[in-house]
């Protein structure tokens with residue numbers, strides 16, 4: 001493992017931002033930045049509340065949609081993003097294989113909002129939903145996110161009105 005002057009979060013954030021800067025469509029580029037950094041911050045909050053690994057939750061948030069936004073393909077973006085995230089994390093030489101497995105596992109499953117996986121995986125799924133909920137509070141959640149919105153409203157004591 002290399003020594004790094006910045007934090008591991010900074011390193012991953014730089015890589016993600018660099019790749020997003022190359023997204024040609026400015027609307028998609030804006031969405032990529034807003035959603036990704038919102039999910040990373042929501043992941044920190046949720047991980048702190050649930051006693052999960054905060055640093056790795058933020059990193060999972062930063063990398064979770066890397067495939068969707070850099071290729072423009074949403075289909076199977078969990079598994080595809082997991083593969084891209086694994087390469088990125090390995091290339092930094094800053095993470096152990098078990099850390100990479102943990103982060104990439106969460107990314108792999110993050111679109112499966114109706115299923116439950118490991119507590120660490122659930123942080124990313126809920127962070128994804130929480131960013132949609134707080135990124136535009138006037139935009140009603142999709143049907144598939146509704147159950148998780150209800151649970152987050154209870155867990156975080158939110159004055160959220162179900163549409």
Ligand SMILES: [Fe+2]
Nearest residue numbers: 039064065128
């Ligand atoms: Fe997402």
